[in-house]
Each structure stands twice: as C-alpha cells, then as structure tokens.
Amino acid sequence: xxxxxDERVRADPIILAPGFPAEALxxxxxHARVAAAHAQDPLLALGAMLPDFASMLRERIADLGHxxxxxxxxxHHASDAAFHAAPEFVAQVALSSAWLRxxxxxxxxxxxxxxxxxxxxxxxxxxxxxxxxxxxxxxxxAAAEPEVERAIAWRTDAAGPRWRELRVRLRDRGAPDPNxxxxxxxxxxxxxxxxxxxxxxxxxxxxxxxxWLAQTxxxxxxxxAPLLARVVCATRC
Numbered sequence: 001x002x003x004x005x006d007e008r009v010r011a012d013p014i015i016l017a018p019g020f021p022a023e024a025l026x027x028x029x030x031h032a033r034v035a036a037a038h039a040q041d042p043l044l045a046l047g048a049m050l051p052d053f054a055s056m057l058r059e060r061i062a063d064l065g066h067x068x069x070x071x072x073x074x075x076h077h078a079s080d081a082a083f084h085a086a087p088e089f090v091a092q093v094a095l096s097s098a099w100l101r102x103x104x105x106x107x108x109x110x111x112x113x114x115x116x117x118x119x120x121x122x123x124x125x126x127x128x129x130x131x132x133x134x135x136x137x138x139x140x141x142a143a144a145e146p147e148v149e150r151a152i153a154w155r156t157d158a159a160g161p162r163w164r165e166l167r168v169r170l171r172d173r174g175a176p177d178p179n180x181x182x183x184x185x186x187x188x189x190x191x192x193x194x195x196x197x198x199x200x201x202x203x204x205x206x207x208x209x210x211x212w213l214a215q216t217x218x219x220x221x222x223x224x225a226p227l228l229a230r231v232v233c234a235t236r237c
Contacts, residue, residue, distance in 0.1 A: 027119055028052035029176050030228075032136045033126045034079045035072060037232040040131075042138040043148070047072020048079070049139065050152070057166060059159040065151035075235055082234035088223055092118055096212060096220075103208045105201075112199040113209045117189045121213070121220035122227060124180045133175035140171045182217050186210035 028049040035045040047069035054061050064070045083089060096114035101107060127133060142148055144167065154160055186209045193199045201209060213220075 027123055028056075029132075029136060030083075030119070030123045030126055031076050031079060032139060033129065033132045033228060034231055034235065035075060036132050036135050037228075038075065038236070040135060041068060042135065042142040043068035044072045044075070045135050045139040046143050046148070048076045051076045053163070053166065057159060057162050059162070060155040061152065062155045063153040065153065066148065069148075069151055078235045079231050082231045083227060086227055086230050088227055088230070089118065092220065092223060096216065099212055099216075100205075100208055103211070105205045105208050108199050109193065109201050109205050112193055112196075113189050113201060113205065113212075116192045117185065117209065117213055118220050118223070120180075120185050120188055121217055122224045124176050124178050124185075125221035125224040126228065127176040128178040136175055137171070140167055143167055182213035183210055185213050185217065189213075 031048040031052065032045045035041070035048040038044060043066065047064065047066075050061060050064070050069065050073055061073075064073060093111065093114045096118060097107075097111040100110035100113060105113070143152075144164075149160075149164075152163070154163065186206065189209050190201045190206050193201055
C-alpha cells in the first residue's frame with residue numbers, strides 16, 4: 001500500500017487482530033480478482049494473494065519455487081502500484097480524509113482511515129462476483145497441495161504451521177461478505193490502525209469513521225469497477 005504521512009499503513013493485518021473476524025474482509029481478495037482477469041488459474045491467484053497473506057502472518061517469504069506463484073506475486077506488486085496511483089483512488093482519499101478532518105479527526109488518522117476504508121469497501125464489492133469467489137476457493141485448495149506447499153519457502157520455521165492454520169480459517173470462512181455493514185467495516189479500519197500510535201483512532205474518530213462509511217459506502221463501492229478496469233489494463237500492458 002501507499003505510504004502515508006506518518007507511517008506506512010496496511011489494511012490486511014486486521015485479520016489477526018484479537019476478537020475481530022477479519023477474514024470476512026479484505027485486501028487479498030481484490031488481488032484474486034485482478035488475477036482472474038488475467039487467467040482462471042488458482043496458482044496465479046494464490047501467488048497474487050501471498051504477499052498479503054505473509055503480511056497477515058507478519059512473516060516474510062524467502063522464495064517461491066513455482067513459476068506461476070512468482071508471476072502472481074509480481075502481479076500483486078504491479079496491481080498495488082497501479083491501484084494507489086489511480087486518479088479515482090487518490091481523489092477519493094482526499095475527499096474522504098477532508099470529510100473526516102472536518103468532523104474533528106486529526107490529519108494523520110483521517111488520511112489513514114480514508115485509505116484503509118476505501119480499500120475495504122472496494123474489496124467487499126468485488127466479492128459479489130461468483131466466479132472470483134470460486135477462484136479464491138480453488139486457490140486456497142491449491143495451497144494445500146504438497147508440491148505447492150513445498151514451493152512456498154518462509155523465512156522462519158514457525159511460519160509454515162501458522163500459514164496452514166490461516167489457510168484453514170480462510171477456507172472455512174469463505175469469500176468476503178459483499179453485504180458487510182459499515183459498522184463492521186469501521187471496526188476493521190480501527191483494528192488496522194490500532195498498533196500505529198500516530199494513526200490509531202480514538203473513540204471520537206471511530207464514531208466519525210463509522211458515520212463516514214455509513215454515508216459513503218455505496219459511493220466507495222461504485223469505485224470498484226472503474227478502479228478494477230484501470231488496474232487490469234495497467235497490469236496487462
């Protein structure tokens with residue numbers, strides 16, 4: 001994700017936040033959707049999601065021993081670059097952070113919350129596409145195959161078992177819920193930022209983020225199609 005003024009913000013680590021069922025959301029699913037536009041290939045989709053899965057685990061991947069996984073990981077990074085440079089995204093972050101600041105949220109948290117909240121809204125909107133949900137499920141199933149599991153080399157010994165546990169949780173929960181309520185989205189934004197002291201949301205900011213999402217979630221979700229088209233075009237060229 002793009003850097004913010006105070007700290008780098010990633011939405012995906014909320015999946016491991018205590019007490020929050022964040023597998024119902026997030027960022028990695030958008031990468032599966034971009035991969036689907038390139039090929040209906042579970043390994044490509046898995047590779048495209050792996051950098052986010054590594055972030056959820058707060059681990060690093062040492063090597064990917066399969067060409068399709070490497071292609072997917074490269075697609076992930078190209079997609080992130082295109083997404084965060086997209087005029088629609090940049091403009092909406094500016095508008096949304098301005099709304100939050102006008103409602104008493106400090107500049108850093110306002111910008112961070114707008115950034116993460118927009119991404120969450122877009123990702124849950126993309127989950128409406130049944131074919132993508134099927135590819136996502138197939139990618140998680142492929143990850144359990146012995147040769148695929150061996151192809152993912154983690155930097156630490158502890159990462160492998162934790163990856164298998166995460167994979168099972170994701171599989172059991174299924175694709176994100178496209179009808180996720182603004183209150184749950186707001187809670188996800190707060191969880192994503194809570195470990196970053198300069199960006200963490202206080203009680204007032206949390207209330208305002210929920211109000212912003214309740215007011216603008218449908219507008220934000222309408223960004224999904226044009227942003228997806230822009231990212232797919234950029235990553236195919």
